[in-house]
Amino acid sequence: MNLEMLMQDPALWGLGIATLAFAMLAVSVKNLVHAVLWLGMSLLGTAALFAKFDASFLAAIQVLLYVGGVVVLLIFGVMLTREHDNLAAFRTTRRPVRAALVAIALFVGLVHAILNTPGLGDPSAGKLVSMPDLGMSLLGPYAFAFEVLSLLLLAAMVGAVVLARKRDPGQPSAKKLIRHRNLGRQVVEGLAATDEVGQ
Amino acid sequence: MQGLLRGLVYGGLIITVLMTATAWGMWLERKLAARMQSRIGPNVVGKFGLLQPVADLMKLLQKEEIYPIGADRLLFDLAPFLVTTFAIATAAVVPFSAEAVGADLDVGLLWVLALGGLMVIPVWMAGWASNNKFALIGGMRAVAQSISYGVPLVLTSLVAVVFTGTMSLSGIVKFQIEHGWLALWPPGPGVVAFVLFYMALLAESNRIPFDIPEAESELVAGITTEYTGMKFGLLYVGEYVHTMVGSAIAAVIFLGGWDGPFHIASGLHWMVIKTVALFASVYWVRWSLLRFRSDQLMRLCWLYLVPVSLGLVVFAALWRHFVLR
Known part of the structure; x- marks a missing residue:
């Protein structure tokens, strides 16, 4: 489908505006649970946009991983935080200027990257990619990038396990080690002091 | 326009068939349960109690709607409808025969898994919006269970995808017509994959022995505690439809x-x-087995189901590479 033709499609505009509106709601409502659910709606909107562009694999993955996975994990996170009903606790507008700068920089960067994508506006570039082609390219020409990404995920997972691990009671904690070192220094200094006294 | 019309007709047909099947599925379950427990079951309304679902429906429609104090009304109302909607939407891609298929997506299996995984969100919504601790515990258990058992469910589905080389559900059936059913061929691993898929399915649709989200001996009725009338009914219908569509998908993938x-x-x-x-x-299974405890449920999943299904995926890849080539 031609890009200009697509831009005149009311369904596309409706989906886009709805996705944006859900995203706005996700960051502006004060109830944290509602915010998570609005985020889920916004991600569903993105999935619908993918489907609109005939990228059915991306749409299904978006629903499976983001709505089914990330939103569910966020629900877990919200339920584990204390006072998730206390709305005032989550009004975090402490550094508005810095936040705005980061947001604007990110927006400009993304727009720049999108406008410089090769093949943008070229109708032939948007040809359908079939599932077997996608699988073959992931395991063929892009196998290295694919493996690097899986390694990154593995590292993140191991890191999370290390952070969440219960400390072995036999192994001294970092705090204790520091105290031990201080104790050692005190002993050494104390010995030195007695030495001076002795001389 | 023709596609839209076809979609509407087929969608309406699927909803009607599924809802009817569900109503008499409940009747079937009550009859089976009664037989296993030396009871009689429904036998008053209509011949063999066949009109019992109609009577139940009339009763549910007349019940008073109650909102608990402090409930999140919008989410409380929305949850039962979403549970049923997601369960029915899954059926859109199930091929009932070579011709009777709503949408033969080339990512059909992925669509089923995605929507199945999504179902936990309205279930949790029902638990949270009720403002009831039993309901909330039930909702959280549902989330934990769904995340864990989603892993073996996806992995055993992946076994079928690797064997058949397609994610289209009708493509998977066509492969089986040529090469034999996946549960039977290759002998051994196929049936193991089928059993694991079946177990994960029981857990995903919150059925005994994995029905800890609504364990009535400890959580009153879990997420359904505060629901009345047809909203209560819809939560149940959603679960039954989920089980029924899940059975259909297991039949498509492995049988x-x-x-x-x-x-x-x-x-x-x-x-x-x-x-x-x-x-x-x-x-x-529901009327034969006991319920797992929460921690036993997690251990079974992560220590047994996940490693075995990972092994099955490796086997499937080897089989595909050396035998089917």
Whole structure:
């Protein structure tokens, strides 16, 4: 489908505006649970946009991983935080200027990257990619990038396990080690002091 | 425009068939349960109690709607409808025969898994919006269970994808018509994958022995505690539809779908027979086994189901590479 033709499609505009509106709601409502659910709606909107562009694999993955996975994990996170009903606790507008700068920089960067994508506006570039082609390219020409990404995920997972691990009671904690070192220094200094006294 | 019309007609047909099947599925379950426990079951309304679902429906429609104090009304109202909607939407891609398929997506299996995974969100919504601790615990258990059992469910589905080389559900059936049903061939691993898929399915649709989200001996009625009337009914209908569509998908992926044994009289009726048999077996298990404890449930999943299904995926890849080539 031609890009200009697509831009005149009311369904596309409706989906886009709805996705944006859900995203706005996700960051502006004060109830944290509602915010998570609005985020889920916004991600569903993105999935619908993918489907609109005939990228059915991306749409299904978006629903499976983001709505089914990330939103569910966020629900877990919200339920584990204390006072998730206390709305005032989550009004975090402490550094508005810095936040705005980061947001604007990110927006400009993304727009720049999108406008410089090769093949943008070229109708032939948007040809359908079939599932077997996608699988073959992931395991063929892009196998290295694919493996690097899986390694990154593995590292993140191991890191999370290390952070969440219960400390072995036999192994001294970092705090204790520091105290031990201080104790050692005190002993050494104390010995030195007695030495001076002795001389 | 023609596609839209076809979609509407087929969608309406699927909703009608599924809802009717669900109503009499409940009747079937009550009859089976009664038989297993030396009771009689529904036998007053209509012959063999066959009109019992109608009576139940009339009763549910007349019940008073109650909102608990402090409930999140919008989410409380929305949850039962979303549970049922997601469960029915899954059925859109199920091929009931070579012709009777709503949308033959080339990512059909992925669509099923995505929507199945999504169902936990309205279930949790129902628990949270009720402003009831039992309901909330039930909702959280549902989330934990769904995340964990989603892993073996996806992995065992992946076994089928690797064997058949397609994610289209009708493509998977066509492969099985040529090469034999996946549960039977290759002998051994196929049936293990089928059993694991079945177990994960029981857990995903919150059926005994994995029904800890609504464990009535400890959580009153879990997420449904505060619900009344038709909203309560819809939560139940959602679960039944989920089980029924899940049985249909298990039949498609592992039992050859509409293909008859030895290709005898293939057609829609075989799909119906297989689905109803699997559906009834879910309730056979339900009335035979005890409920797992939460920690046992997690151990079973992460220590046994996940490693075995990972091994099955590796086996499937090797089989595909060395035998099917």
